[in-house]
Amino acid sequence: MKFEVPVAITEIAAYIGAELVGDNQLMASGINEIHKVTPGDISFVDFEKYYNASLNSAATIIIINKKVDVPAGKALLVLDDPFSAYVKLVKRFRPFEPATKSVSDSAVIGEGTVIQPNVFIGNHVRIGSNCLIHPNVTIYDHTVIGDNVIIHAGTVLGADAFYFKKRAEREVMYDKMLSCGRVIIENDVEIGAGCTIDKGVSGDTIIGQGTKLDNMIHVGHGVVIGRNCLFAAQVGIAGKTIIEDNVILWGQVGVNKDLTIGKGAVVLAQSGVPGDLEAGKVYFGTPAEDARARKKELNWIKRIPEIWEKVKGI
Amino acid sequence: MKFEVPVAITEIAAYIGAELVGDNQLMASGINEIHKVTPGDISFVDFEKYYNASLNSAATIIIINKKVDVPAGKALLVLDDPFSAYVKLVKRFRPFEPATKSVSDSAVIGEGTVIQPNVFIGNHVRIGSNCLIHPNVTIYDHTVIGDNVIIHAGTVLGADAFYFKKRAEREVMYDKMLSCGRVIIENDVEIGAGCTIDKGVSGDTIIGQGTKLDNMIHVGHGVVIGRNCLFAAQVGIAGKTIIEDNVILWGQVGVNKDLTIGKGAVVLAQSGVPGDLEAGKVYFGTPAEDARARKKELNWIKRIPEIWEKVKGI
Amino acid sequence: MKFEVPVAITEIAAYIGAELVGDNQLMASGINEIHKVTPGDISFVDFEKYYNASLNSAATIIIINKKVDVPAGKALLVLDDPFSAYVKLVKRFRPFEPATKSVSDSAVIGEGTVIQPNVFIGNHVRIGSNCLIHPNVTIYDHTVIGDNVIIHAGTVLGADAFYFKKRAEREVMYDKMLSCGRVIIENDVEIGAGCTIDKGVSGDTIIGQGTKLDNMIHVGHGVVIGRNCLFAAQVGIAGKTIIEDNVILWGQVGVNKDLTIGKGAVVLAQSGVPGDLEAGKVYFGTPAEDARARKKELNWIKRIPEIWEKVKGI
Incomplete structure (x- = not known):
């Protein structure tokens, strides 16, 4: 998430009660998770094993629970509980604004778009033209x-x-992380009934142009889906996974978090995807593997009694 | 879908810009997919391999992308893109009518039926008596x-x-087919919370008398479900499948499209049904097979190490 | 369910048209299923094989379809169809009250709680303070x-x-049982979008303090979930199951009814739980078993062709 205008690091430090180490003239441009940061951003780290990744990321300002060497041109905000400090910043810079009506006055809705009854449209929402919201x-x-x-x-x-x-x-x-990312639905997307598309923690959840989702599909926080994908009903995709263009997921497929499904891959119904899948191939099973190999396996299982007949006398 | 009154084929041809080949005095009674057509209907075909099926179906008028021999008493409407022509007809004869209120004035609601708050009831909906809509x-x-x-x-x-x-x-x-079928819920049906029952493309999605659905069940377009079926939560059924009377599907079962599950069949939880199932049997697994055989297979898998012990020295 | 004030057994007997056998001075305190009854309650039984369990339960008054010996201090209400009599009592003592507005006047809502637009809050609902209802x-x-x-x-x-x-x-x-239990959500719980939590038949469905549910989770009637559990998206839990504290269920897990998952157990994604699981262990597969053993099995399956090479000449 980017701030509307840059904020002085000294103001941030004072607000969260942190010791400022490093360049105290910096201006913060936004707050972001480690995999989404760009220069100027604030990020946070609270596990020693992730210190290096965080300090060497694009983040300019790192909220951290130990005073370590500061990389050139960066600054640390040191305090005991970086997670809570980060949540405090989200609350300040993206506060929850209770709705006063079903369609917020701050929403911008394009020409030719039809909003059916009983729809809720929150603050600062932007909807393009010629959409149909059921x-x-x-x-x-x-x-x-x-x-x-x-x-x-x-x-x-x-x-x-x-x-x-x-x-x-x-x-x-369990201590709740506040989300300040958004959901971005690109042009020509259709989303079925009863789906849930979560916002990103700090970055955006994106559904690419021309992608079509059937009913009851769950898309977790920060997932990025490419163009012209086709997902059948009851698919679930966990957080921050990347699905490239033209991927087809059949019904009830489950996809784990933090992985990539390559362009044009096809995953057959009810499969479970635990890790990256290569582009252009067909997958099946839990865990999902090459569909033909997996179907051969199912046949081999049926032959175990035959094998037993051969060996039982040994 | 049937038209309210029959429409002259010459009017249809002019509207979609097609060359009319065959009987130009025909009146069209409706538009339908190949598996739903009845005499008088318009259907469409755009793959050469389906030409014969379409020409020999009950359809009287076929929108087609090649000038072929016309069966007696029928007519062709020839143009480059039958799919788009069909969609254009759906738009004309079943246009989307944006709602002006939560419960349409054109809806007919029977005596003793309770409609709870925040329900949306669209145009031309008919609801019988003594229903409860939450x-x-x-x-x-x-x-x-x-x-x-x-x-x-x-x-x-x-x-x-x-x-x-x-x-x-x-x-x-992906080019969207417009649906002009309906959802028909017969008497004494109960549908749980958070379900999605899609309309048929041109025919109807039907849930038969006395059938009970638990929560979060997806029923695809044109599915026909018999009487007194029982589906547990999170079941998903893909398009145009037929489920006969007294079928029981346990939780999270997935059923593929275009198949038939025979009367009284039982499918155990989380199974995946890839093809037809015979009546009266119990099924389990992905792909769903005879439940007892499948459970034996699971036991055989556990015996592979024992087999290995016997053969590893070979 | 407890009655607001105790009701004379003679009044109950007259209302459902039952023969009263045993102590006719009893006062009924409520109506409950066999696994939820406490002294003073009415329960029902209509299968001979459950007679003993019902007669020996804590229930003081048993609606039964056969005149049997009455345990001391109890009474029977004898009639042909105990199920329908029980439903009749539910209808009388917990009648469905159609809503007249989106948020009932009888609902009690605590300080600092935000109710967003288009929410429905029924009769006699109680919501604590500082909640956020989207x-x-x-x-x-x-x-x-x-x-x-x-x-x-x-x-x-x-x-x-x-x-x-x-x-x-x-x-x-299928003859509908009317539910008269409740849903109880304890403090500090978060429930994702598109979930369905059913009420208990006569007892309560409970989600314990600090438990967090992701989106599209189904929780069946009378399920009791402990504290600080974490369930990922699209999990489904069937009726009356008990899930102890600190249990983690990953995405699309299905859990059968009437079982117990022990404290701190973890069930990996897409698993199906058919029976009790011990505390503190990690489970995987359908049926869910020890995760490491299950993963070894998957490796053994891949070795069947190797075994076949050894034995095919036998």
Whole structure:
């Protein structure tokens, strides 16, 4: 997430109560997760094993729980609990604004777009032209929708990321990360009924141009889906996964987080994808593997009794 | 879909810009997919391999992309892109009518039926008597619901078929088929919360009398479900499949398109049904097979190490 | 379910048309299923094989279809169809009250709680303080929500149990049990978008303090979930199952009814849980078993061709 205007690092430090180490003239441009940061951004790190990745990332300002050497041109904000400090910044710079009506006055809706009854459109939403938003759809704040998009009834765009920090020592063990990313739906996308597309934690969840989603599809926070993909009903995709153009996922496929499915790959129904898939191939099974190899395996299983007959006397 | 009154074939030909070949006195009674056509209907075909099936179907008028011999008593409407011509006819004869209120004035609702708040009821919907429609349900235009039906909250009846034509040469690759079928819910059906029942492309999606659906069940376009079926939560059924009476599907079962599940069959939880299932049997697994045979297979798999012990020295 | 005030057994007997056998001075305190009854409650039994369990349960009053010996201090209500008599009592003592507005006047909502637009809140609902209820959520009558709870858009709390009695001899074969239990959401729970949490048949469905649910999760009637659990998207849990504290279920896991998952167990994505799971272990597969053992099995399957090479000449 980018701030509307850059914010002085000294103001940030004071706000979260951190010790500022390094360049105190820096201006922060936004707050972002490690895989989304660009120069000027604030990021945070609270595990020693990720210190190097964070310090060497594009982030200019790092909220950190130990005073370490500062890379040139960067600054640290040192305090005990970087996670909570980061959440505090999200609350300040992207505060939740309760709605006062079903379609926010701050929403911008393009020409020729039809909004059916009982739709909720939050603050700062932008919807392009010639869209059709069916009844009982919920569009959270800051969502961006292109032109010629169809959203079927009951679908939810922009709910919070499912992202918690475990605090084993507390009675309420999971501490909520506040999401400040958005959902971006590009032109010519169609989304079926009863889908849920979560916003990114700090970056955006993106559904690429011309992609078509059937009903009851779950897309986790920060997922990036390419162009002209086709997903059948009840598919689920976990956070931050990348799905390239022209990918086809059949019904009830589950896809793990933080992986990439290559261009034009096809995953057959009910498969579970645990890791990266190469482009252009067909996959099946849990875990998903080459579909032909997997189907051969199913045949081999049927031959175990035959093998047993041969060896039982040994 | 049937037209309200028959339409002269010459009017159809002029509207879509087709060359009329054959009997020019015909009156068209409706538009339908190949598996739903009845005499008088218009159908379309754009792949040479389906020409014969289409020409020999009950359809009287065939929109086609090649001038071929016309069967007696029929007519062809010849043009380059039958798919787009068909969509154009759907748009004309079943145009989308944006709603002006949450419950359309053209909806007919029977005596004793309770409509809870925040329900959307579209144009030309018919709901019988003594039904209970819970909050936030969406009922698209032209849906028909019988008597004594219960629909739980958040369920969506009549969203569009997930049906696209691939146009590999275009930047936006998938071309949307417009659906003009309906959803028909017969008497004494109960549908759980968060379900999605899509309308048929040209025919109807039907849920038979006394059938009970748990929550979050997806029923694809044109599916026909018999009487007294029982489906547990999160079942998904792809387009045009036929499920006969008394079928039981347990939780998270996935059923492929264009197949038939015979009367009284039972499919155990999480199974995936790739093809027809015989009546009266119990099935399990992906792909779903006889449940007892499948469970034996699972036991055989556990014995592979024992087999290996016998043969490793060979 | 407990009655607001105790009801004389003679009044109950007259209302359902039963023969009263045993102590006719008893006062009934509520109606409950066999696994939920406490002294004073009415329960019912209609299968001979469950007679003993019912008569020896904590229930004080048993609706039964045969005149049997009455345990001391109890009473029987004898009639032909205990199921229908029980349903009749539910209808009388917890009648469905159609809503007259989107947020019932009888709902109690705590300080600092934000209710977004298009939410339905039924009769006798209680919501604590500092909650955030997102748009298009449906909260059925009698639901109880604690403090600091977040419910995302489109979620449905308190739909009816999926519970029917089969009447093979009738045209409409499944006879609906009316649910009179509640949904209880404890403090600090977050529930994602598009979830469905059913009410209990007579007891309560409970989600324990600090538990976090991702999107599109189905929780069946009477399920009891402990504290600080974490369930990923598209998980489904069937009726009356008990899930202890700190359990983690990954995406698309399915859990059968009437079982217990022990404290701290982890079930990997897409697994199917058919029976009890021990505490503290990691499970995988359908049926879910020890994850490491299951993964070894998958490797053994890949070695079948190697085994075949060794034995094919035998």
